[in-house]
Structure formats: structure tokens, C-alpha cells
Amino acid sequence: MLTQALLIALLAGLAGIDLYVGLTHFHRPVVLGGLVGLIMGDFTTGLITGGTLELIWMGMVPLAGAQPPNVVIGGIIGTAFAIITRQDPKTAVGIAIPFAIAVQGLITLLFTLFSPMMQKVDAFAKAGNYKGIEKINYFGATNYFLVSAIVAFLPIYFGSGAASHIVSAVPQWVLSGLSVAGGIMPAIGFAILLKIMLKKEYIMFFIVGFVLVAYLNMTTLAIALIGLAIALYDYHVNKNKTENYKNIANGDEMADGI
Amino acid sequence: MLTQALLIALLAGLAGIDLYVGLTHFHRPVVLGGLVGLIMGDFTTGLITGGTLELIWMGMVPLAGAQPPNVVIGGIIGTAFAIITRQDPKTAVGIAIPFAIAVQGLITLLFTLFSPMMQKVDAFAKAGNYKGIEKINYFGATNYFLVSAIVAFLPIYFGSGAASHIVSAVPQWVLSGLSVAGGIMPAIGFAILLKIMLKKEYIMFFIVGFVLVAYLNMTTLAIALIGLAIALYDYHVNKNKTENYKNIANGDEMADGI
Amino acid sequence: MLTQALLIALLAGLAGIDLYVGLTHFHRPVVLGGLVGLIMGDFTTGLITGGTLELIWMGMVPLAGAQPPNVVIGGIIGTAFAIITRQDPKTAVGIAIPFAIAVQGLITLLFTLFSPMMQKVDAFAKAGNYKGIEKINYFGATNYFLVSAIVAFLPIYFGSGAASHIVSAVPQWVLSGLSVAGGIMPAIGFAILLKIMLKKEYIMFFIVGFVLVAYLNMTTLAIALIGLAIALYDYHVNKNKTENYKNIANGDEMADGI
Amino acid sequence: MASNVPYTFENQTEAAGLSRHELNILAFRSLMLQASFNYERMQAAGWLYSIIPALRKIHKNKHDFNRSLQDHSEFFNTHPFLVTFIIGVVLAMEEKKMSRDAIRAIKIALMGPLGGIGDALFFLTLLPITAGIGASLAVQGNIAGPIVFLLAFNVVHFGAVFGLIHVGYGTGVKAVTKLKASMKYISRGASIVGLTVVGGLIAAFVNFKITYVWSMGKTNIKVQEGILDKIMPAMIPLAYTLLMYWLLKKGWSPIWLIVTTVVIGLLGALSGVM
Amino acid sequence: MASNVPYTFENQTEAAGLSRHELNILAFRSLMLQASFNYERMQAAGWLYSIIPALRKIHKNKHDFNRSLQDHSEFFNTHPFLVTFIIGVVLAMEEKKMSRDAIRAIKIALMGPLGGIGDALFFLTLLPITAGIGASLAVQGNIAGPIVFLLAFNVVHFGAVFGLIHVGYGTGVKAVTKLKASMKYISRGASIVGLTVVGGLIAAFVNFKITYVWSMGKTNIKVQEGILDKIMPAMIPLAYTLLMYWLLKKGWSPIWLIVTTVVIGLLGALSGVM
């Protein structure tokens, strides 16, 4: 069990880094599932569980700094428990959710606690000490590794017995409540994006996107294409306008463009 | 029967007022159904019939003065007959339709006959007799009461026997013809709205709304949102244009807005 | 068989003309099917086969000079073989496809070979010899007749025996490969249209049309209506812009239009 | 747009403002807007009825009061849920003794668009949604149906009526000229929303189907599903509405259109076509 | 755009107008527009054929006539149902002995957009709708199928051909300059409609599906439904059309594209991929 737990911890640590650094996205459940399966000795179950988790957690990505429930821990622990307890993947998700939300909290805390480090960066910059700045970055990446590795290690090491004991001690409504909260969580990321991007003069595009998906179930790619078409049209309308102003100002004739 | 007929007449009168004055919309079949049920001693059947009628007559609202088949009379008589004759609600609609269309005609007539009253309003205005003007309004509202109360009273009072006698004397094709006409009737209201609102330069918005509903079955709210998005975009395009004109006229640089 | 083959050839010749000259579109399979059926003595089978072919070949029309697989030959031979071999219409399509593609090639060749004729037109024009120009046109139309008539005549005349012999000698993958190619062929016509019409500033409209059909399965008429609505809006935006420029240039007040 | 002999108020002093309470009373009276509806001036007398107390307070001078009553008895028609916005704006102008022409121009500019937009948004969007939910409860025998409907609908209804009078009055006092400048935009925006919605409503609410089945030998073709819907869904409702529109422009009265429609319905049923 | 030695007609007198009957004859002759189609000048000789009687009437001067014949034997291509509009406009200009350059400019400006729009609206909208209805009757053995199709299609077809010549001629006589000014708008509008439609048609009419099923152990994935359609429906048709477009711009001739497409189809069938 120790070897497995250590391997899982290593995997979790690396995936924890990849979530912010590197971003090859091997940290998504669809990839981690199979890897956890390999370590735990049941590749196929791992693969299937990872795929299942992926489909549920598709919208969970860090947007503008807002952290959704942590998919690395969710994916690893969910898959590991699915293999250990031989439960159906959907149930495994239930067990993984509290961990995913706990790590979401931890990472958010980490990002807050790391803020004072910026004083150090300022000092190094003033002194031209670029090596110092580089070290701060390596230190940050190490934190990601540690948080993920430790959180993944403990439940695996103390085994399915202890874990399922704890989990079964938790009332059912807490588990399903966390699962509900996890589903709602992407709203926060979108709200932050809106805070950055939404100006009064852009509301109409937001409405169009919402209506097309809510009523017509269009996919994201379709919406992006529609948005692109609108943006291109808008660009040409505005560009021609500007060119014409210039022409008028210069006393030229109307531009051919319009 | 007399008490019931009188109560129904009272209800019809009040609902007849509400259709034009007050507009709380308790005059819609979804509300009247249950109330008629209470009076006739079968609340649940009334409620269900009212709901059924509401779903069929959803688009029947007075637009720009154009009267659709009268939902007050339709709703009251339809429900009452459903209870009296113990018929299925859908059949009750059939019986209610001729009355609804007859009252549509009566109200249209009333609005025509009331026109000469406007001479009186002019005279009162010239004389500063504001009390007179108020009385004319009270008189108008009273008419709504009377028309609806009387038309509702008669068939209930003379009973289902007489009524179904009359109705069964009417050939089936007349009943279903009136029902077809009722379904088409909202077209007139829309045509009047178009006469008021449609200019050549707005045709495209009309087309968009039609296509989205005809081909994609979008709901009215969705269409209204799309229309709103277009209107907002159009507003910003035009506003920026105007601001830029002003800037050019004033020799200013281009506005930041575009 | 000779009479039938001659009648078929005559029909094919006339339809071959109609494909380019006259354009009443009696050359579409939906019409030819029944006519071939009459000649071959089984009207109903002809009618049904023609209808089936029409539904499959709907997008096959000559665009900007690009020739799709030839629907005249495809329709005539497909229907004739369906009647002769008593095969199911869908199978008949398979047999017709190689002929349709062969004639597509022939016609393309004809249009190439006819190019030198234009020298003659120049000479006649210079000399004011308008009769000569007219004759060139009659000659061209005659070619259409001949190509179609001959290609249709041969396989019918040499009979279903020979034909199905040849066809069965052709490996199955060739037949289905030609059928696949036929289905893709309209892409070439669309590409030529794009080459003519597509400028960078129009890409967005192309995207909108594609998305609406690919994702929402809207019909061509619906797309044309949406395109019309966009074009009208665009026209009004541009027109107002121009009028306002003029007004500014003339020192007038802003136009009422915006 | 101006009347021939421009009237100027004898008393040019600005009147004291209207209190919140007084405005609420006007909003309440506006519920009578259609009490005397007729085809000559539509809501004119109801409009007058709504604003009488305010006119009495503003115009203590009898000539001015009578004149104002006369001005406001002109043709008027708008959506009854949005009328209080116009009341607010117009009374703010009356109070300032602004020119009769300006007041009338604003009234006319506002009533059209607000009429169309109100019909589209309240009668054809809010009503179907709330009544639809209510009805789907009611058909299951659930008494919550009518209650939910009445509450949901009237929260918006009375919210609009009693809210907009203050918005309108505030706008009118602060920025009548600005309003006039932006009226063009508001009107255009309202038309865009309104026409988009009306386009959709025709497809949704005009119920005109051909039930005829075309038989030739063994073949049966449902004309509606097999032919018309393939050309364009809701084609007949659109065509019929445009026909009505064209007849209206030709001068037909709505009454005749109703009669025609009834006749068509009867003929359709008699012949079995509809 | 001007030719090097600008030609001016020897006879500068305006010719007498063309009668309705004469215009109808031209419309009829325009049915021959593609009789001598070829890849060098496309419909040039057919265009000439259509207008010969009118040119003979307008240019009694032999030099002028010959010159006019030469001018009109240039490259020409447009949609055959819309060509009569151009005929009408151009002949109105010929009649007024307007400059050769103006006439040619109008001809060129009109033929492109009308070609695209006509293909989109007649061949790719009207035809599928009417033939679709006809075919759905025909597959049931109903003889009405072809008849309904021919009638519906040709009412529009001949309506356009014989109607537009008068519209064009009227426009040309009244307002050639105005037309030229608005040509930019018409052309832009036509391009918008045309490209929207073409975008949709690619998704609707290019039939390019991968039938390959990917098996790994017990797993079977249909590549088309399981992968490609999930990325984007009609992705391959779009990609293939854009590839053809790109090759055309690179200078490939349509003939080579056809050959390539046939080869791809054969390879696809041979390998079992398509």
C-alpha cells in the first residue's frame, strides 16, 4: 500500500504542477484515470472512471484566478476509490467531491498566503537580483506539488477502510450537498470573467450567446463561430466608419469600401 | 338556477370590466374556471376546464383596439357548460366558441357606437366640467358590465336543456367553422400592430422573429431577448455614429467610443 | 428495343438541351422518371424511381460553369435500368452513377473544346454578320442534343444484358466510389461560387449560414430569409451613414433617418 | 405639428411639484384608461380621467385649465401598463408651463412605441408565460394555478403602473429636452423588439391549418404536413396576416376583417378544407 | 476600366424606344443564353444572340452596329433567369447612345452579383423546394409530382425572365446614374444573401461522410458519429469545399478538381473509409 500511495502522491504532485505550470493538461481526469489505474493494478477501470469524471467536470477550469473544485485531487481520489471499493464510477464521484472542494479551498488559501512574497520580488527587482526572482517561482511550483501530493497520499495510504469509514460517517446530505455545490461552482468563474469583460455596451452579445445555448442547445464551438461572425461584422462597420471620417476630414470622396 | 345564473352574471360583469378596466386579468379562463366551478358546485371540474381553455386561447388579447373572440364569455360559458353537461373540456370549448365570437362582435359594435360620446367630452372640456368627463368614463365601464352580465346570464338561466338544444340544432360545421375562425382571429390583431409599427426599414426584424419561431420553435421570451439584443446593438451603432458626427463637426478627434 | 432506344435517345437529347437552353427543368429526374417509364412500358416504376433519384441529387446543379454529375443521363439511365432489371430504385442509382460522371466529364470537355469557336464570333461581329453568330448558337445547342442522345442510346440499345454484364464486371468498389464522388461533387460548384463572391469582408455571413444549417438543420429558404434580413439591415446602416456624410458635408443638421 | 393659433398659458408661473402620494393616485386612476374606449379617440377620455386631479392642481387659472382639458381630449392610445410613464412626463411638462406643442409632440412620440412594445411584452410574452404555468397547474386540478398566475402577472403589472409614473415624472422634470432627443432611439429600439416579437407571434399564435388530405388513387397526401410545411412552416398564418395588413392599408375596417375571417372559417369547415 | 481608344457612335441620335412586344422577344431569345457556353467567354455568344434584334433596331449605322456587336462579344456570365434584367438596362443605355465604357461597366457590375444570387435563390432554394415536393409526391406513384414541380418552378422562372426585362428597361431609361450609385449596395446585399446561403448549402448538400468504424479490442467507435460530428457537424464537407476553394485560387482548373474528387471517392470506397 505504501508504494502505491507514494506513486499516487508523485502522480498527484506532478499533475498539481501541470494544473498551473506547463498546462499540458495531463492533469485532467481523462488522462489521470488510466494512470491511477496502472498504479492500482486495474487499468481499464481507471480509464473508464477517468472518462466518466471528465464528462461531469468539463466546465471546471480556473478562470481569471477563480478556482473551481480541484479536478486533480477529484480525479485521482475518485478513480482510486472506484478501484479499491469496486464501486460504480458515478458513486466514486460522490466520494471524490469533498476532497475536490477541500483542495479548492486550500489552493485559494495558498494564492492568498503567497501574496506577501511579492514584497520580496520588489526587493529583488530593485537590486537586479534576477536569480532571486527565479527562485521564488521554483518555490511556488514546489508548493503545488506538495499540496497535491500530500492530500492525495493520506487517504490512499490509510486505505479504503479508513476512508470509506470516514466517508460513511459523513451524512449523505453533506456528500450530495457538496456535489450540488460543485456543479454550481463554475458560476463563480463566469462571474469573474463577466466582471472583467462585461461593459454596458456588450450586454447584447452576452444575451445572444445565452439564448442560443439555453434554447437551441448549440455547442460552444457553434457559439464561438456566431460570436466571431458578429465581431467581424462589427469590425467592418466600425472600420468603414472611421475611414469615411478620415476621408471627409481630408475632403476626399467617399471610400469605395462601403 | 336563478341564483346561480345571477351569480354567474355578476362574475361575468366584473370580469367584463376587468378585461378593459383594472386589468388584473382575473378575467382569464385560468382564473374564471375555478370561480365558475365554485358557483356551479364543482370546483375541480371548473378549474380544469378553465386551464384547458386558457391553453387554447393564449394569443387572444386585445391589440391596438382589435378585439379577438371574447375570452370572458368564452371562459364562463365554456366552463359552465362543461359542468352542466358533464362533457369533456375540449367539447365545452366547441359550445363556447359561438358565444365568444358573438360577444367579440358586440364589443366591436359598442366601441363604434361609443364614438359620438366624444362630442360630449369636447363640450365638457371646453366648459371645464371635469365631473362630466368622469361620469362618461363611469358610464363606459358600466356598459362593459352589462354586456357581459346579460350575455352570460341568459344561456345559464334558460338552462343546459335549452342551450344544448339550440347548440345541437346548429349544424356541426358551423361550430367547427367558428372554432377555426377563432384560431385565425389573432392575425387581425397582429395585422393592426403591423400597420402601426411596420416601416420599410424594420422589415428585417420582422423576418428574423418569424424565422426563429417558425423554424426553431423558439418561445416568445427567447424572441424578445433576441430582439432586445438587436435593438441594443443597433442603438450603440447609431449612437456612436452621432457622437462621431458631432466630433467631426467640432473638429475634435475621434471619440473613444467606437 | 430499337424503337425504345430511339425514343429514349430523343428524350435524352431534348433534356440535354433543356439543361442549358430553355431551362424549364423538365430535365430533372422527377420529371424524366415518368417519361422514361412511359417509353419503357412501366409508368409507375419510372415515376417512383425518378422521385427517388431527385431526392438524392438535389444539390446537383451547374454553378458558375462547374458541372456536377450529369442528372439527365443519370436520371434516364437510372430509371431505364430500374425498369429493365426490376431492381429497387436505390440500386438503380448505383448503376446510373458511372454514366452520370462520365457525361459530366464529356460536357466539361465540350465546354473546353468550344472555346476556339469564340474566334469565329469575333470575326462575325467585326463583319456585322449577325446571322453567323446565331448559327454558332444553334450549333452549340445541337451538340448538347447529340452528346446526351448518343450516351443514352447505347446502353439501352445494347440492352440490359450487355449493360448489366458490363456493370457486373466493374468491381463493386468502383461503383460505390463513383457514388461517393458524386455526393462530394457539389463542393466544387460551391468552391467556384466562393471564388467569385467571397471577399474577406463577407466571411461572417458565410459562417452564419454554415452554422445555422450545420447545427440547427435550417432549410435553405430559412437561411435565405436570414441572409435577406441581414442584408437589409446592413443596407440601412450603410445608407444612413452615407446620407449623414452628405448632410455634414453640406452643413445640414442630422438626417431624420437615423 | 403645431396648432394654428399657438396658445400660451395666462399663468406662466411654474406650479408646485406633485407629491409621491398624488402621483400614486394618478397611477390608480389610470386603471380606468380604457373605460370609455371607442374607435374615434380610443383612450382619450380615459387619459383625461387619469390626469384630472393633477391638471386641477397645476392650472388654478380657469382658462388655462379648460384649455388643458381640451388639449388632452385628443386621440390617444397606448399600452395601459405603460401609460403612467407618459403621464409622469407630460405632467412634469405641464407643471413647468412648457409650450403646448412640445407637450403634444412628446405625448404622440411616446404613445405609439409604448403601445406596440407593451402589447408585445405584456400581453404576448408575460401573459402566455404566467397564464401558461397557471394553466398547467390548473389542468391537474391544482388550486395554485390561478393563484400563482394572478400573483406573478400582477406583480409585474402593478409594478409597472405604480413604478413608471415616478420614473416618468423624474425624467420629465430633469430632462425633457434630452428625452426628446433620445425619443428617436427609444422609438426605434422599441420598434425593433416589437417587430421581432410580432414576427414570431404570428408563427406561434395564428392557428390556421389545412386539414385537407389529397387523394389520388392509392396515394394520400396531407396537404399541411406533406406540402405546405415543407415549403415553409407557418406559411399560411404569415400569408393571412399579411393579407389582413394589406387590406387594412387599403382602408378596410377591422370589423370587416373579423366578418371575413368568420366567413372563411365557416367555408373552410363546410368544405372540409380546414 | 476604359478601352484605349474610346469609341463614340457615329450616329449620336437617340434611337426610338423598344416596344413591350420587342422586349418580350428578347426575353424569349435569352433562353438560348447558354447555347454556346464555353470556358473562354462562357455566355458571351448567347448574350449576343439574345440582343441582336434590338441592336439592329437601335444602330442603323453599320459601323455603330458592328462596333456594338464586338463590344458585346466580351466575356459574360450571369444567372440565366436574371439575365433579362441586365438586357433591359443595357439596351436602355444603348438606345440613348451612352458611352461604351458606362455600358460595359454596368454590365460587369451587374453580372457577378446576379450570377451568385441567382444560383443561390433559384438553383439552390427554389429548385430543391419545388423538386422536393414533386419528388415526395412522385415516390408515392402520384402523377401530380412532376406536374406540380414543373408548374411551380416555371411560374417563377418565366415570371422572372419575362418580368425582369421590363423592370430593367424601365430602370435603365429612368435612372442609369442612380442605378450605378446604388450598384454598390445591391452588389453588397446580394453578396450577403448569397454567401449566407452558400454557407448553409455546403452543410446541406455536400455529402461527404466517413463510414469507417474504429475498432480497438471490444470497442467500436463510429468515426463520423462518435468523433467528427462531435467536433462539428458537416466539418468534412466544409473542409473539402475550402480545400477546393484554395486549389482554385492556386490556379487549379475545375476539371482537375473533378478528377481529384473522383479519385478520392474511388480510394475512399476501396479502402472502406468512406
Added chain:
Amino acid sequence: MASNVPYTFENQTEAAGLSRHELNILAFRSLMLQASFNYERMQAAGWLYSIIPALRKIHKNKHDFNRSLQDHSEFFNTHPFLVTFIIGVVLAMEEKKMSRDAIRAIKIALMGPLGGIGDALFFLTLLPITAGIGASLAVQGNIAGPIVFLLAFNVVHFGAVFGLIHVGYGTGVKAVTKLKASMKYISRGASIVGLTVVGGLIAAFVNFKITYVWSMGKTNIKVQEGILDKIMPAMIPLAYTLLMYWLLKKGWSPIWLIVTTVVIGLLGALSGVM
């Protein structure tokens, strides 16, 4: 926007250009962009990390180098796949010893739009598509699932990271002023695409359903399907997102929003409403 005491480099000579290889190294280092992420300056120190080798090469003068390090330790946040475009542009400007203000202005103008658009296109479009395909293979036990996903995703990912640095550098050297002029357009275009997508994503990805079934007597109404979905699909996700947005604008921190959301989830589950 300018700092109070405008700094000018002591060494005003333009530096030698960066080689392709050097740029590629910067792109590689940019993978560390979020190594020191924090809520005070977000990616500031990571940004610095990425460009250090280039700054060392450009600013041989020690004062200039220190100054430059300080400038670039300001708040920074953008999408990690698009950051190399900004790196390219900014270093081209540094190299030319352009004004500190110009450099900072460009940096700020670019980071916002590129952040939003990157999130929308890479995390919310590319990722769901590629991971969706991968997952649908994986759930069938097909090992190709994760492989296909990683390949497809990273071709775009590394394509962007290593491609855009050259694009950005090229743009920056050639036309910084032009870029600034068109920044307004780029930013507007990116906002349009981004907001359209975000509007859609709320409906697609926020999973907030009422599971409560309302029972009155024999009637059972599913509140979600029977009422809320009839009003508007995805109404609660939209409302909740807008509530979060409003709270953010009121100054709430994301952490509190997360806590609130967890509490709501727990209460919902406890009461059986969600």
C-alpha cells in the same frame, strides 16, 4: 496612466534583435507563468521569470536592467496560452528603448482581452471538445481516449505558445503604433466573441437544478421541468451567475462566494430542494 517621474533609459541605443532560438526559449520559460500565482499580482513574478533572459540581453546597462525588472513586476494576468504574443510585442518595444509608458500601456491593453478570449476559446471550447472526445473513447475502455485528447489539445496549445511569440515580436518590431491604433478594435472584437461564448457557457456548464417536486393533493409538479424550464431554460444558472457578478461588484471576494456556494449546496441537499 503615466508614472510620476518618467524614466528614460540611460542607454538609448537600440539593442540587437532576439534570435528565433532566443524567442523559443522565452516561450518555453513562459510555461512557468503561473508558478508564483497569487491574489495580489497574479502572474506578475511568472511574467518576469519568462522574460528575464531577454531583459538581460537588451539592457546591458545595470540601471536600465533594474528599472526594467521593477516595471515588469507590476500586476499582470492574461491567458497562459496567449501570453507569448504579449511577450513578443513588449520585447520588441524594449529593444527599441521605447518609452516606459508606451510599453506599459500596450501590456495592459493586451492582457485583459487576451485573458478573456483565451479562457473562452481554450479552456471552455477547445478543452471540452478534445476532452469530450477523449472521454467518450475512455469510457469504452479505449486507451486511445487520453492519447487522442493529449495530442489534439497540445498541438493547439504548444502551437499557440511557440507560434505567437514570433507573431508578437514581428508585429511589435514592425508596427507598434499601428497595433496601438487597432488595439481598440481587437479588444472590442475579443470582447464580443468572449461575451457571446460566456453567455452560452453559463447555460451549458452551470449545473443548478431544483429537484423539488411540489405536491398538492393528488398533483405532483416537478418545479424544474414543470415551472422553471417553462419560464426560461437555464434560468437559475443565469440568475445565480448574475448574483455572483453583482456580489463581486459589491466587493465580495471569490473566497466568500465559494463558501456561500458550498453552504447553499449543503442547505439545498439538506432540505431536499436541490
